Amino acid sequence: MKMPTLVIYDITDDDLRLKVAKFLRSKGLKRIQKSAFIGPLTSSERVNLVAGLRRLVKGHDKVNIQIYPLTEASYSRRVMIGVQMDYDEEEEVIT
């Protein structure tokens, strides 16, 4: 059963931050903020995601990534204030 999985991160290194963003996108997650992605994952997909992220950031300091598996109820009760910005374009430019 897929659960919405929220990933938020604080990564000082620009290259690493871009790599993490690309990795999350490659796993089917969608960017919802500059440092936040979300997407539906099964529990084994989530385990793989965490393992992949650990590999990516290995040896780097000043990294903090948090992964929250949400219930559908939590997800549907989220509140958004302001505008949904478009980050895909921004990343393409940085790449």
Next chain:
Amino acid sequence: MKMPTLVIYDITDDDLRLKVAKFLRSKGLKRIQKSAFIGPLTSSERVNLVAGLRRLVKGHDKVNIQIYPLTEASYSRRVMIGVQMDYDEEEEVIT
């Protein structure tokens, strides 16, 4: 009943971002990343929080704030990679 409430934000304006961080801290939330706070809130405290945030950012563009009420299960199943950085000090310096 209090539920862990996660608030993540993307705010371009430096002053406004600092105001939002101070507001979230004044409501008892704890900074867990540069742009993420969490804390236990009742449903009416959450309604007040959202109203206060809407007031704060009124008239500003390039603002995106998302509020997620989490279950205790979701919260306890979160995974953290890397180190928990200390943001309190950083904010004091900026102030």
